[in-house]
Amino acid sequence: MAKILHIWSLSKSFPGQVALQDATFDVEEGEVHALVGQNGSGKSTLIKVLAGFHQPDPGHNVTMNDEVFNIGSVEAAHRAGIRFVHQDLGLVEAVSAVENLALGFGYRTGFGRRINWKKETLKTKQALLDLGFDIDVRVPVAALGGAARTGVAIARALQESEQNISILVLDEPTASLPGADVDRLFNAIRRLKARGIAVVFVSHHLEEVFEIADRVTVLRDAKVVATVEASELDMSSLIELIVGRKVTAATVNRSIDQSLEPRLRVTDLWGPGMNDVSLEVRPGEVLGVAGLTGSGRDTLIPMLSGAIERLGDVSIDGVTIRAGKPNAAIAAGLAFVPADRLRNGIISMMSVRSNTTIANVARNKTGMRLNHKKERAETQDWISQLSVVTTSSEAPISTLSGGNQQKVMMARSFRLDPKVLLLDEPTQGVDIGAKEEIHSFVDAAAANGSAVVIASTDSAELARLCDRVIVMHRGQIVDTIVRGGGSMAQSIDKVLLAGSSLANN
Amino acid sequence: MSTIESEVLAAPKRSLLNRLGLDRFSALYLWGAFMIIFGLWKPDTFLSMTSVKLVLGENVSTGILALAFLVPFCAATFDLSIGAVMSMSVVTMCFLSDEKSRSFNMPVGVAAVITLVVCTLIGVISGFIVVKLKVNSFIATLGLGQVISAIVLKISFNRQITDVYSDTFEKFGRNQYFGIPVVFFYLAVAGIIIWYVLEHTPVGRFIYATGGNPEAARLAGVKTDRMVWGSLIASSFLAGVAGIVFSAKVGLFTAATGPNYLFPAIAAVFFGASQLKGRPNVAGTFIALYALAFGIKGLQLVVGTDSYWVNPMFQGTTLIIAVSLASQKGIARMKKRKVKTA
Numbered sequence: 134m135a136k137i138l139h140i141w142s143l144s145k146s147f148p149g150q151v152a153l154q155d156a157t158f159d160v161e162e163g164e165v166h167a168l169v170g171q172n173g174s175g176k177s178t179l180i181k182v183l184a185g186f187h188q189p190d191p192g193h194n195v196t197m198n199d200e201v202f203n204i205g206s207v208e209a210a211h212r213a214g215i216r217f218v219h220q221d222l223g224l225v226e227a228v229s230a231v232e233n234l235a236l237g238f239g240y241r242t243g244f245g246r247r248i249n250w251k252k253e254t255l256k257t258k259q260a261l262l263d264l265g266f267d268i269d270v271r272v273p274v275a276a277l278g279g280a281a282r283t284g285v286a287i288a289r290a291l292q293e294s295e296q297n298i299s300i301l302v303l304d305e306p307t308a309s310l311p312g313a314d315v316d317r318l319f320n321a322i323r324r325l326k327a328r329g330i331a332v333v334f335v336s337h338h339l340e341e342v343f344e345i346a347d348r349v350t351v352l353r354d355a356k357v358v359a360t361v362e363a364s365e366l367d368m369s370s371l372i373e374l375i376v377g378r379k380v381t382a383a384t385v386n387r388s389i390d391q392s393l394e395p396r397l398r399v400t401d402l403w404g405p406g407m408n409d410v411s412l413e414v415r416p417g418e419v420l421g422v423a424g425l426t427g428s429g430r431d432t433l434i435p436m437l438s439g440a441i442e443r444l445g446d447v448s449i450d451g452v453t454i455r456a457g458k459p460n461a462a463i464a465a466g467l468a469f470v471p472a473d474r475l476r477n478g479i480i481s482m483m484s485v486r487s488n489t490t491i492a493n494v495a496r497n498k499t500g501m502r503l504n505h506k507k508e509r510a511e512t513q514d515w516i517s518q519l520s521v522v523t524t525s526s527e528a529p530i531s532t533l534s535g536g537n538q539q540k541v542m543m544a545r546s547f548r549l550d551p552k553v554l555l556l557d558e559p560t561q562g563v564d565i566g567a568k569e570e571i572h573s574f575v576d577a578a579a580a581n582g583s584a585v586v587i588a589s590t591d592s593a594e595l596a597r598l599c600d601r602v603i604v605m606h607r608g609q610i611v612d613t614i615v616r617g618g619g620s621m622a623q624s625i626d627k628v629l630l631a632g633s634s635l636a637n638n
Numbered sequence: 639m640s641t642i643e644s645e646v647l648a649a650p651k652r653s654l655l656n657r658l659g660l661d662r663f664s665a666l667y668l669w670g671a672f673m674i675i676f677g678l679w680k681p682d683t684f685l686s687m688t689s690v691k692l693v694l695g696e697n698v699s700t701g702i703l704a705l706a707f708l709v710p711f712c713a714a715t716f717d718l719s720i721g722a723v724m725s726m727s728v729v730t731m732c733f734l735s736d737e738k739s740r741s742f743n744m745p746v747g748v749a750a751v752i753t754l755v756v757c758t759l760i761g762v763i764s765g766f767i768v769v770k771l772k773v774n775s776f777i778a779t780l781g782l783g784q785v786i787s788a789i790v791l792k793i794s795f796n797r798q799i800t801d802v803y804s805d806t807f808e809k810f811g812r813n814q815y816f817g818i819p820v821v822f823f824y825l826a827v828a829g830i831i832i833w834y835v836l837e838h839t840p841v842g843r844f845i846y847a848t849g850g851n852p853e854a855a856r857l858a859g860v861k862t863d864r865m866v867w868g869s870l871i872a873s874s875f876l877a878g879v880a881g882i883v884f885s886a887k888v889g890l891f892t893a894a895t896g897p898n899y900l901f902p903a904i905a906a907v908f909f910g911a912s913q914l915k916g917r918p919n920v921a922g923t924f925i926a927l928y929a930l931a932f933g934i935k936g937l938q939l940v941v942g943t944d945s946y947w948v949n950p951m952f953q954g955t956t957l958i959i960a961v962s963l964a965s966q967k968g969i970a971r972m973k974k975r976k977v978k979t980a
Contacts, residue, residue, distance in 0.1 A: 438857070440857055459856055459857050459858070459859055460856075460859040460860070460861055462859075463858075463859035464859070469857075471854075471857055476851075476853065476854070477853055477854050477857050478854055478857075479851070479854060480847050480850040480851040480854050480855060481850065481851065482846075482850045482851075482917065483846065483847065483850050487843060487846075487847070491843065491847055491855065491858045491859075491860065492858045492859045493859075494840040494843050494844070495840055498840065501839060502838050502839065503838050503839055503840060503842075503843065505838075545858065
């Protein structure tokens with residue numbers, strides 16, 4: 134296939150750091166090209182230079198369709214037919230898809246500058262149908278599902294003179310999408326490919342790379358390590374390229390004393406999307422929860438932790454905890470890490486220290502006074518224990534990368550020395566290095582005697598961590614997979630697929 | 639892993655603006671500028687002990703009212719009823735301890751205690767509306783403030799009430815110690831208490847956490863409802879204190895007493911929030927309060943007799959300029975963050 138974009142020796146340095154060094158990168162006509170690497174590896178910089186947000190250092194050589202391409206300028210990228218959809222999508226949530234598209238291009242007006250809504254609606258509907266989304270384009274974007282929202286953002290990026298557009302760049306399009314929505318998005322990407330548009334996409338989910346990408350470019354420490362055909366790679370070789378060393382996933386070797394009383398006992402749990410669920414977790418046991426979005430997998434932990442209301446009895450070591458009261462649950466020995474880190478986890482204006490200690494501030498009190506010195510020392514301890522990358526315990530948590538913020542969330546929970554630890558999507562949006570570290574903290578918590586429950590859409594993660602995995606469907610437990618005897622991840626996926634085909638019937 | 643990130647964080651490029659701290663200390667610079675400009679312009683009046691004392695004393699009620707606004711503001715909750723609560727406090731004091739009418743004729747101490755109870759109850763009500771009825775605090779306290787203003791007008795018949803208090807009570811408001819008006823010490827004590835609670839106790843941490851991300855704070859075990867409710871009670875109580883201090887110092891009631899103090903108090907908190915720590919805080923509030931107060935005094939001296947318009951003009955413009963400077967800083971910080979995520 135013909136190469137349309139060709140970049141040689143592209144560098145970008147910021148005061149005090151080199152964010153991208155001597156990168157070589159090319160895009161072929163109509164291919165799906167994955168861009169992978171850990172946080173800070175330079176992939177966002179590459180995209181931002183391409184989009185014209187950043188000026189590259191001099192010395193590069195870039196051609197687009199065999200003509201010199203003035204990289205680092207928004208207009209040049211636009212004129213060359215490169216379009217971008219960023220992770221936050223940039224949609225106006227309160228208005229409809231039609232208006233979101235019109236905002237980008239301007240309303241077509243009829244007599245008296247009246248907006249021709251009929252025409253606009255039809256146009257939007259068609260654009261989304263072309264991407265495989267048959268949705269109501271008149272409802273507010275906020276009411277649409279994750280994939281459909283991404284679809285609207287893509288449609289907006291692609292509108293107007295389409296014959297011109299040759300490359301669409303998607304920055305982490307699947308970061309916040311549940312499994313089924315990822316499939317719909319990939320369907321859209323395949324349709325784009327069929328139209329001859331090359332798609333460059335950034336992702337942390339490596340299995341997606343194998344599913345959709347034709348070629349993969351790996352970045353590490355600001356350099357392009359390799360560009361390879363996806364078919365020539367397997368998971369472990371790709372991870373090795375990304376991390377720069379062999380990652381050996383530790384195998385779980387826990388022995389759970391079955392004679393011990395369960396630490397966590399849930400009886401007849403009812404609530405939104407939850408239909409009479411009972412379960413028990415013993416000290417030192419890690420229970421996984423699998424299931425599609427809406428199956429109950431996503432509401433189980435919020436219900437147990439008191440984030441949302443519930444009916445039914447939840448007890449820790451025989452003591453019942455009140456529903457809908459996170460503070461009561463924490464007091465009873467429960468700790469949890471919520472799924473949506475930015476919305477429900479971090480308090481972004483506060484420091485790493487305040488974020489670490491917020492669930493039990495009183496520990497560092499001398500008399501009535503908060504002992505800041507003691508608190509700082511304790512936080513410093515956690516920072517080094519969990520190897521959190523931060524300038525100090527006083528830095529605002531918003532200056533940390535996603536993986537490091539998540540480690541602070543783990544520290545917040547661990548320092549409570551919980552009897553029951555609940556983790557909701559603990560490694561979502563976290564790079565591989567941090568992911569493996571977070572997994573080893575879970576092992577440590579179990580070894581410490583905590584009863585651990587992990588809800589995750591990542592079957593491999595569940596297989597890596599759990600002694601037992603329950604699969605949920607329509608608010609009920611439809612299967613339990615126990616460690617031992619064959620690949621756990623495969624068994625989980627099999628049940629999940631069976632469940633979704635059930636749902637389709 | 640991310641060694642690149644740590645390098646960015648370790649070596650931030652410090653601009654001139656940053657090094658001088660023009661953003662975080664702008665109120666101090668402003669204060670200094672006022673002292674120099676008006677000191678040179680009106681050396682004999684502006685720099686005299688009398689006018690310094692006057693400014694220190696005159697702004698005590700505003701300062702206490704600013705603290706009242708500050709506490710819920712740290713929990714991202716607005717209390718706009720505090721102006722009305724302050725007039726409620728002043729009118730209740732007049733009414734209960736009125737020696738001329740002999741209607742209640744209570745000792746001033748008892749009157750003050752009852753006044754504080756009344757004001758605290760108003761805080762309980764506004765907390766109820768915000769926490770239990772889930773009305774946005776801005777709307778709830780704006781509405782409640784109107785209702786209280788109505789009650790104040792009904793009680794006072796919209797008349798000025800003067801010549802109410804005994805000399806002993808007024809001593810509490812007019813004496814001087816070490817050449818400083820006694821009321822200034824009240825402000826200092828109130829400020830120290832609030833500063834201690836906000837910066838050095840778990841409750842302060844919880845209040846700021848509630849203000850930073852209420853849902854995340856709640857999920858981390860913070861009783862956010864209690865923080866919001868409690869901070870509204872504290873603000874009404876402090877507004878009551880501001881009214882009592884005003885009564886002791888000025889000794890009369892007019893319907894405009896409370897509401898006129900609301901804007902300067904809010905201005906000090908907003909301006910102060912951009913100072914020192916980049917979040918609402920006591921020290922920043924006080925610095926902003928007195929920077930503005932000295933500026934106004936200077937301008938009044940320069941303008942002379944018809945300076946009645948100076949106050950709102952000055953408060954308004956400085957607030958807008960100060961907050962716009964702070965958001966420039968916010969923009970700069972966002973740019974820095976963008977570099978980091980690269």
